[in-house]
Amino acid sequence: MAEVDLQAVLDTLVSVAFEAGRMILAANTNSISPDTKLNAVDIVTETDRAVEAHVSARLRAAYPTFAFVGEETYVAGQTRITDAPTFIVDPIDGTTNFVHAFPHACISLGLAVGRAPAVGVVYNPFLDVLYTGVRGAGSYMQRNASLPEGRGRGERVRLPLGGQSPPPLGGLSSALVSIEWGSQREGPNFELKAQAFRRLAAAREAGGGMVGGMRSLGSAALNLCACAAGQLDLYWEGGCYAWDVAAGWCILNEAGGMMVSGNPGGWETELDSRVYLAVRGASSGQKELVEEFWKVLGDGKMDYKH
Structure with missing residues (x-):
């Protein structure tokens, strides 16, 4: 297969993200009746499905030879990410936020080549903030991204914010860490998470x-x-899943960050591993902070099926 023009893919994904953003903003969250998947906190809406259908149609028309993996069309045990160029899409990442009109939901559009993130576009239409990344070409953030040039559109700022010499990382006591409960609320994985959250917060x-x-x-x-x-x-x-992380992973990589396994000892993790630990770019301290975090987890390991 000919080499993929990643910049052209980025341009297409940005255009599609803005279209999807308008669809999300047009939805009346007061009249949405969400359906459930795994349980009461694993929800999907008609807007999720409509956005994915639109994105799928646009990308298949533009790149008919590329594979497509989307959250709402994923089939457990059947859908696979191969080495072929593959669009990996989450139509609304943060659906619970979306149905509550809490303005931290986005569309996540990634392209993987060789099962590795190559292009990433994440767009929050509520705040009109766009994040983009292309393998080997850096990642950027732009505020007021959908406004016309010269009429309030923000500057494309290269990530990380503050310049290309980010401060070193200290230990956990100075770290700001993001965690999520997820939709699985029972069993060994849930118990490990609950224990880990307590250990992270507890005094030394x-x-x-x-x-x-x-x-x-x-x-x-x-x-x-x-x-x-x-x-x-x-x-x-x-x-x-992969559609939750593919786009953001590319953006993180291009900002000097790194992704390792969320389970102790795994310095490499697959795109669809379902267990992740992301670290920001830093002039030093990445490896040390990862090891300190893993030490808090102890011998526990999360295990999620596909």
């Missing part, structure tokens, strides 16, 4: 990590973008 005298602070944005893609921007130091997640 009590055997904890005394973490500086913990946040839950409710969107894996936005958590990753906040890490890429340098607004978060770490993001730990278990249970999400």
